[in-house]
Amino acid sequence: MNRRKKIKSILTKKEKMSNRHNNLNKKPKYISKADRAKLDAEQDAQTAEHDEETITPEA
Secondary structure, three states, X not given: OHHHHHHHHHHHHHXXXXXXXXXXXXXXXXXXXXXXXXXXXXXXXXXXXXXXHHHOOOO
């Protein structure tokens, strides 16, 4: 019984490792709240600059 159990545990361990390597992490990387706020502020500044360039009248 011990021999079968040991062989089975080795095989299941190898199977789990191969599955772990095949299934890559699909969820996005965590970005902290402060970093998200900073990115939003930068993006808002860029869109504001872009809007000012496009709105200026040609006179």
